Amino acid sequence: MPTTVEVLAQAFEEMGTPFIVGHPGGESVELMQAARERGMRFILMKQETAGAMLAATWGEITGSPGVCLSTRGPGAANMVNGVAHAWMDRCPLITITDQYSAPTYEIGLRQRLDQRALYAPVTKWSTSINAKTVRQQLRRAVRTACALPPGPVQFDMPQSETTREAGEATSEGPLLPQIVPMIPDRDALKEPLAVLAKARKPILLVGLGVYWSRASAELVALAERLGAPVLTTSKCKGAIPEDHPLRAGCIIGGLIERKLILESDLIVTVGLDAIELQPKPWPYSLPVMSLAGTPNLDAVVPAAPEVVGDLKSILAGLAQWAPEGSGWGEKAARTFREEVVAALDTPATGLSPQRAMEVARAVLPRDTIATCDAGASRLLVVQKWQSYGPREFLTSNGLGSMGFAIPGALAARLAHPDRPVVAFTGDGGFMMAVAELQTSVREALPIIVVVLDDEEIGLIRVKQEIKGLPTYGVKMGGMDWEKLAQGFGADGVVVDTEHALGDALQAALKTGRTTVIAARIDASGYVAQFNALREL
Numbered sequence: 001m002p003t004t005v006e007v008l009a010q011a012f013e014e015m016g017t018p019f020i021v022g023h024p025g026g027e028s029v030e031l032m033q034a035a036r037e038r039g040m041r042f043i044l045m046k047q048e049t050a051g052a053m054l055a056a057t058w059g060e061i062t063g064s065p066g067v068c069l070s071t072r073g074p075g076a077a078n079m080v081n082g083v084a085h086a087w088m089d090r091c092p093l094i095t096i097t098d099q100y101s102a103p104t105y106e107i108g109l110r111q112r113l114d115q116r117a118l119y120a121p122v123t124k125w126s127t128s129i130n131a132k133t134v135r136q137q138l139r140r141a142v143r144t145a146c147a148l149p150p151g152p153v154q155f156d157m158p159q160s161e162t163t164r165e166a167g168e169a170t171s172e173g174p175l176l177p178q179i180v181p182m183i184p185d186r187d188a189l190k191e192p193l194a195v196l197a198k199a200r201k202p203i204l205l206v207g208l209g210v211y212w213s214r215a216s217a218e219l220v221a222l223a224e225r226l227g228a229p230v231l232t233t234s235k236c237k238g239a240i241p242e243d244h245p246l247r248a249g250c251i252i253g254g255l256i257e258r259k260l261i262l263e264s265d266l267i268v269t270v271g272l273d274a275i276e277l278q279p280k281p282w283p284y285s286l287p288v289m290s291l292a293g294t295p296n297l298d299a300v301v302p303a304a305p306e307v308v309g310d311l312k313s314i315l316a317g318l319a320q321w322a323p324e325g326s327g328w329g330e331k332a333a334r335t336f337r338e339e340v341v342a343a344l345d346t347p348a349t350g351l352s353p354q355r356a357m358e359v360a361r362a363v364l365p366r367d368t369i370a371t372c373d374a375g376a377s378r379l380l381v382v383q384k385w386q387s388y389g390p391r392e393f394l395t396s397n398g399l400g401s402m403g404f405a406i407p408g409a410l411a412a413r414l415a416h417p418d419r420p421v422v423a424f425t426g427d428g429g430f431m432m433a434v435a436e437l438q439t440s441v442r443e444a445l446p447i448i449v450v451v452l453d454d455e456e457i458g459l460i461r462v463k464q465e466i467k468g469l470p471t472y473g474v475k476m477g478g479m480d481w482e483k484l485a486q487g488f489g490a491d492g493v494v495v496d497t498e499h500a501l502g503d504a505l506q507a508a509l510k511t512g513r514t515t516v517i518a519a520r521i522d523a524s525g526y527v528a529q530f531n532a533l534r535e536l
Contacts, residue, residue, distance in 0.1 A: 001165040004131045009034040011138045012094075015175050016064035019043055019414070022051040022079075025071020027098035030162040043443055046435035048075050050407040052082020053396075056091035056152070057371075057411035061391050065092040065145040066411070069157075072098040073111030080118065081401060086152040087122040088275055088398030089235070090208055092145040093152035095119070099128065101160030119154040126154040131164035142175045148212050148294045149273060182310040184317030192307050192314075195289050196226065196322045199266035203329075205251060206232040209271020209293050209311055210239050216390045218315035219270060220244065225318075227325035228268070229333040231257060233276040234372075235397050238387030248333040249340055250382050253278030254534030256343060260336045262286070271311055274300035275398040291315065340383055343532035346525030351496050353377055353452050353521045354529075357384035359498050360422065360450060363505040367392075368420040371408035373429030374400045376458030376526050379533065381424045403432030409447040410440060420509060422448045427476050427518075428457045437488040440514040448508045449516045451481065454523035462526045481518035490514040 002010070008031060012020065019041035024032060032042050045051035048070045055066025070079045076097040086093040097115045100108060116126045125144045127137050141153045186193075196202065204226075210219050216239045223230050223240060229248040230240050240247045251257060261267065267288045274296075282301055290296060290303035293311040307314060344354045357380055366388055372381045372395040387393040394412060396404040409423035425433075430451045440447055455477030464471055485492025491513050495501045501519055508515035 001168070003030075003034070003163045004129060004134050004166050005031040005034040005162050007134050007166040008138065009038050009040060011142070011175060012067050013038055013040060015142055016062065017058065017067055020067045020069060021045055021055050022069040023048050023071065023075055024069060025075055025098035027157055027159040027162055028069050028071065028096070031069070031096070031157070043439065045407075045439055047433070048079035049082040049403065050433050050436050052079050052093065052095060053085050053401075053404055054407040054411045055095075056082065056086035056089070056093045057394055057408045058414060059086070059092035059145070059150065060089070060394065061411065061415040063092065063146070065094045065142060067094045067096070069096040070098065072100065072115065073113055076113060076115045076118065080122065083119060083152050083154070084122040085396050085399045085401050085404065089396055090149045090151060090273065090275070090398065092150040094141055094145060094155065095123075095152055096155045096157050099156040099158045101158045104159075115156055116154065122152065123154045124151045126156070128156040128158060129161050131161045132167040134161075134166050135169060139175055143177070146176060149208070150212065182313040184313050184320065186317065186321050189307075189314065189317045189321065191305050192289060192291065192318060193321055195266065195287075195305065196268075196318065200326050201264045201328045202226050202228045202266040202268050202325065203261055203264040204228050204230045204268050204270055205272055206230060206236050206239055206270045207272035207276050208233070208235055209273065210236060211271075211390055213271065213293050213311035215271070215312040215315050216240070218312055218319060221319035222315050222322070223329070225322050225324060227327040227329045229260065229329040229336070231260070233272070233397065234382045234395055235276060235393075237382070237385075237393035238389050238391070241388040242386035243388065245330045246333050248336045251277070252379070252382065252534050253280060256339060256533050257336070258283060259339075260332060263332060269301055269303060270315070272301065274298040291318075340533070344380065344383060344529055346528045348522040348525055350522045351498060351501065351519060352525060353380045353523065354384055354525075355498055356450070356452060356501055356519050356521060357381060357424075359501050360424075360505060361386055363502050364422060364509070365420055368422055369394070369412045369416060371395065371405045371412060371421070371423045373405035373423075373425035374402045375426040375429055376454075376462055376523065377424065377426045377452040379529065383533070385424070402429040405429060406433040406436045406440070406447070406449060409449070410436065410443075410445050413445040413447055420448070422450060424450050424452065426458060427451055427453045427455065427479070431476075434484070437485065437490050437514060437516070441489040446512055446514045448505065449514075451516060451518045452521050453479075453481070453518045454521055456523070458523050458526055462530055465527050466530070479518075481516060485516035490516055492516045492518070494518045494520065496520040
């Protein structure tokens with residue numbers, strides 16, 4: 001009979017995740033061995049948080065839950081931020097934390113944490129693995145992680161259970177149920193079709209539900225049928241190719257997008273999750289229709305009607321039967337894009353962050369996958385970098401955590417080994433994940449890291465300036481970027497002109513090695529850009 005850890009390893013492989021990632025503890029070694037015997041990969045991370053972010057991003061890209069692990073106590077505590085990212089950014093994830101066996105837990109104090117209580121606020125379900133019931137626990141965990149909206153589950157793995165014989169396999173179903181596509185029914189779509197028929201200038205606001213339903217093509221077809229401009233959340237850049245004439249830009253919760261939205265006479269939210277929006281009251285009195293795969297439980301967006309079902313089928317049906325629109329979308333989208341460009345075109349001495357992004361997009365191939373860290377530079381990356389397909393732009397938005405870009409890029413490299421991957425990060429976010437450069441080199445997962453180096457925690461400096469406060473406590477700088485990269489076995493280069501940045505990107509593409517490009521930027525335009533695009 002297989003042991004508990006052998007059942008775990010088999011299930012992870014079966015669900016489509018051929019690796020485990022993390023920083024192990026004493027109870028993890030048997031699971032690592034079971035994975036090794038199955039030919040699965042173990043990726044040693046230097047920080048548990050980064051491991052959880054990598055695994056979560058794998059789940060986000062592929063739909064198969066990523067698997068991360070940590071030791072008990074300090075490892076479990078350090079991994080919480082990465083699991084919180086999976087929770088708030090809707091990523092399927094299975095996180096495993098070592099734990100004492102029950103007798104030891106009851107009498108010991110050192111490294112004893114109630115880890116299930118620790119993770120309860122940021123997981124969909126948690127359980128303590130028992131050899132007799134591990135098969136059922138696994139099936140529930142995978143289904144829970146993948147059920148909409150996706151998210152993390154947590155296993156405590158007591159040391160007493162790892163090598164025990166697993167309970168016998170009973171007649172049980174697969175890890176995941178078979179999803180049968182629905183055939184669009186025109187009569188069932190009578191109400192949304194009637195609403196669309198009355199609208200002359202609809203606008204589409206698009207969120208993560210489009211990806212959960214794999215409905216990007218149907219979204220584009222509906223937009224084209226209606227002639228409607230499309231705004232996406234930052235995590236959905238690429239749901240409509242960003243060189244499509246109906247693509248307007250990204251929802252950032254700012255004043256500039258309100259002008260566009262208020263020109264419409266109907267807001268159609270498509271798979272929009274309120275966790276993707278700024279935490280503000282809904283600012284529009286326009287009619288709203290919601291199309292989604294899951295019910296709206298947060299009451300943030302006042303939609304009527306709210307159409308819930310198989311989103312892919314709903315969009316396909318509406319694209320087929322909705323009346324053709326007035327065609328206002330192309331001009332409206334183009335005008336909005338031009339206004340955003342003008343707002344970001346602030347003067348600079350030397351290399352500006354906006355020009356750095358334009359150079360990167362011009363040089364890097366069309367199929368490049370980009371990750372983006374939190375911070376002041378994120379606004380520029382979101383607006384200036386263009387993505388042309390689903391899941392080609394990855395960021396921490398619901399949690400908005402710094403330190404995401406590098407582990408996110410490693411996950412993208414695992415999922416797409418033949419495509420270029422670039423991580424855009426500020427110097428602050430980079431330093432939070434710098435140790436994973438060694439992971440990139442050692443694990444042969446080459447990425448290009450573009451550090452927008454302004455020698456400060458830029459977003460906080462911006463907020464200080466807007467509030468009339470002196471700059472304090474945010475200065476960084478002093479890094480020797482070339483030596484830092486070389487110390488981890490990567491290539492490093494510092495640039496301060498557009499031409500040098502373009503050359504460095506071209507060189508990184510040719511070498512195929514992990515490369516850190518530190519772009520010395522003039523960040524003096526941040527305040528004007530934030531004031532133009534977004535309320536703070």
